[in-house]
Amino acid sequence: MEKSKVYFMDLRTKSGRNLIDKFNSLLIKAGIKDIDFKDKFTAIKIHFGEPGNLAYIRPNYAAEVVKLIKELGGKPFLTDSNTLYTGKRANALDHLETAYVHGFNPLTVGCHIIIADGIKGSSYREIEINGKHCKTAKIGTAIADSDIVISMNHFKGHDMTGFGGALKNLGMGSGSRGGKMEMHSASKPWIKKDECVACRACIKHCPVEAISLDEQKSADINYDKCIGCGQCVAVCKFGAALVKWDEAADIANEKIAEYALAVVKDKPNFHINFIMNVSPNCDCWSHNDVPIVPDIGIAASFDPVALDMASVDMVNNSPVAKGSELEEKHIHAGEDKFNGLYVNTDWKCSVEHGEEIGLGNRNYDLVVIN
Known part of the structure; x- marks a missing residue:
């Protein structure tokens, strides 16, 4: 198989050529103009950041992508889907407010912000993939209905997947x-009985009428009917409907690759990894720790597998940042930093499975731009 090309820029600048100028050159040299954007709805998939966490991508970069796509005749919008856990991104209203507070709004980025799976996370399309684990993938409607997908990904560590990059995003x-x-789960939701107040919200919103009140006036799930849609988790305001976070990490990684395949299936797609502020944990956390390595740069490719593989290699070949969690664990340059962070997680599962299912290629050529 021919190697995929991954284009890379470091963060050095000079008078008359700032980071945004250099970023624009990266996008163009990586071939984004080869995509026919004319009158195409273009989903720019990005993470708007959890409140309290400051490691998310700066809106300035998103604005540059939006500007370029508009110049090429496209109709871009920034998007993300709601979270499974409760928090400030668990429904579209709170999610939009978080995006706006973090600088992602039509005035600053030049396009609309759309939460892909609707107000409560129930708006989706099932895309057939016939994968090893998933026959179909439930993808947020706005992303599934788009004509083109661009992903902007903050590259960092992750406790379940080892790292988070293009495939995870x-x-x-x-x-x-x-x-x-x-x-996330090999099981279905469960009810923490002592937290249930019998408000019946979960009963009202269950699409298959799988929930009722038991003799103790607590919600009870009929697992013969339950389809695992997570709506009860979404609507419960009292923390009584919960997820069983019990999926094995290697299987979760493979499922994520299959879902990524569903997102880009039959669509032009292009991907950008920001290997900066490489925090040890996901941006979904409400805080971010000291980066594990110094800032490296930005990489772009049409191949999300190659892009993630190149990003892992660059992080692993970088020195460990002073005062970081990796320094405390005595992990050094050249060692596998993500296995060092999460010894029970094998990050390779995602890129290996991604290659197996035709999502991309782990072999790459790195093209450096100045």
Whole structure:
């Protein structure tokens, strides 16, 4: 198989050529103009950041992507799907507010912000993939209905997948609430009885009438009917409906790759990894720790597997940042930093499975631009 090309820029600048100028050159040299954007709805998949976490991508970069796509005749919008866990991105209203507070709004980025799976995470399309684990993937409607997909990914560590990059942002990030349930959990939701107040919200919103009140006036799930859509988790305001976070990490990684394949299936797609502020944990956390390596740069490719593989290699070949969690664990340059962070997680599962299912190629040529 021919190697995929991954284009890379470091963060050095000079008078008359700032980072945004250099970023624009990266996008063009990586071939983004080869995509026919004319009158095409273009989903720019991005993470808007959890409140309290400051490691998310700056809106300035998103604005540059939007500007370029508009110049090429496209109709871009920034998008993400709601979270499975409760928080400030668990429904579209809170999610939009978070995006706006973090600088992602029509005035600053030049396009609309659309939460892909609707107000409560129940708006999705099932895309057939016939994967090893998933026959179909439940993808947020706005992303599934788009003509083109661009992913902008903050590259960092992740406790379940080892690292989070293009595959994680595309797969897990584009899944509806039910899709996230499928990737995260081998089980179905459960009710913490002592937290249930019998408000009946879960009963009202269950699409298959699988929930009723038991003799103790607590919600009770009929697992013969339950389809694992996660709506009860979404609507419960009292923390009584919960997810069983019990999927094995290697299977979760493979499911994420299958969902990523569903997102880009039959669509032009292009991907950008920001290997900066490489925090040890996901941007979904409400805080970010000291980066594990110094800032490296930005990489772009039509191949999300090659892009993630190149990003892993660059992080692993970088020195460990002073005062970081990796320094505390005595991990050094050249060692596998993500296995060092999460010894029970094999990050290779995602890129290996991605290659197996035709999502991309682990072999790449790195093209450096100045």
